[in-house]
Amino acid sequence: MNNEMKEVIFDNKQLQEKCAEWQRILRLQDWIVDIGISRSRDMNLDNAQAEIVPCLPKRMATVRILDSVDYPPDCAEPQDMELSLVHELLHIHLFPLFADREDEMRLIAEEQAIEAISRGLIYLYRKGGEQNADSNDLRGDGGAEE
């Protein structure tokens, strides 16, 4: 999937708006997500483009997106904050299944699945181009029953 990879950088306000939009698309509206741009030194993970810290009982999560200042210049593709956002939000759907994080292979499988799904979603979302505003409801009218 080599649709043109261009840099997507948001400020905090834009991130919050995108987060609300993607929470709707991904059916996560009942979660309170605190999202913001974070310097690398303020993140729990080393060399991460984003991270999420969930609180499952409260349906709350904190998402940190790496500040573009700290994005590694030698990375294979430009920074895409929207892709990182979608990736982290998808973790919310899978957290209950992976409470036991001792199994490294399961964790890798989870990461690979989320990465593939988030890239597919971003691809479809952007394919709409100028039509996005009208057509970005992924439910469409594909005959899904209410």
Ligand SMILES: [Zn+2]
């Ligand atoms: Zn992940």
